[in-house]
Amino acid sequence: MKVFRTLVKTESKLALRNMDSILFGILFPMALALILGVIYGEKPAFEGAGYTFLQQSFGAVAAIGICATGLMGIPLSIADYRHRKILKRFKVTPVSPGLLLFVQVAVQFAIALTSYLAVYLVLKLFFGYKMIGSTFYFLLSYLLVAIAIYGIGMLLASISPNLKTANLLCSLIYFPMLFLSGATVPYEIMPKALQGASDIMPLTQGIKLLKGFSLGLDLNNLMFPIILLSVLAIISFLVSIKFFQWE
């Protein structure tokens, strides 16, 4: 426990000093929430909808934190640690290098949760947002989406031979997911063809799930994303462990 505490404390400080995760994971979604709030205010999602546009968008904007920490924060810091041979140094100490990775995940997830909370507060305080569905189930689904996306992030870290490739792969996956999954540009305003392409992305399914729970929609429609994300999470974690390299 002492090791875990010390590592989390130091890694959190490093994350704060580095600012990347804070900027992309927390400040960016907060700004987006503000902009959406100013544009849409209390307008309904569509004519005759039982919920507002903001209520519909909440799940999507809250997912940006997961996306930034999972597809940038985690894979890039692991690749960086390998590149700097920090993992190798830990290998000649009693600590299991796995713990170091777990600490990374924990710190990044804390940033994602902070992001969720910050987006929620912006929408609630300035635009009177209220979650229709159950917060508890929403958080459960948030956890599932995080596990699935973090699994992809770990996978990226495992298969990248070096920091350069990791950077490239992360950008190739992060930016399309960020812009086409509905996290930034609302899924509902995309043309049909783009929606079809967007549906392939795991984050799109994750956002559907988050939207569903935040709007209190029928659980039956959400079974597909739940199963898909669970399978994806299991596969990516298994593959990333199999292909993991300390150096």
Added chain:
Amino acid sequence: MNPVVKVEGLRKRYGDKTAVEDLNIEIAKGEIFGLLGHNGAGKTTTIECILGTKSMNAGTVEILGLDPRKQRKQLFERVGVQFQQSNYQDKIKVKEVCEITHSLYKKAVDFRELLVTFGMAELENSMVSELSGGERQKLSVIQALIPDPELVFLDELTTGLDSKARREVWKYLSKLKEKGLTILLTSHYMDEVKALCDRVCILKNGKVIAMDTIEALTKQSPYEDFEEVYLWLTGEEDE
């Protein structure tokens, strides 16, 4: 008494190239053992094969009676390691590096005392990236000593240090040796080797060409100065 480090028949190849060939080493408790040789002779490869951070093609390694590959956690509670190149997290402070290292061990010494001993006390809150080469080097030696080890591996321990700092490090290591610390080190400085080492092993192209005490090796050669002895043994002395 059982040797602290026991290496038998170590062989390491990179593709067709043999990096280390049939290496046998036994290091006794309290001994300072120097692994010498030119760049590329196989010193670092040997250390990494012994530590288990590199795989080996043949041979067995026992450290403190333990297998470094299978009993890693147990073993590294009692062993300190300084790698040739130490890298640290981006934007991390000296104090934080020490705190992390300190937290990894069940029993560890007060790193502030080590910082004072090595003249680094006032750098506690500095970023590691802002340290000079010598200061970084001292920091990496401190990391190896924090676990209060029974055995330390020091790969090029004083590279980049000024004469005064080198002497301070030697003095401190000699003091630890008196308390029973065993040291395996590599160095390119023969004055350092002479000041510290009880016994040395000289590698050339991955093969052992000499292994004995410094006095014995000096006697074999026509020279007095150990640097000359070393060059004579490796066949590189000026004609």
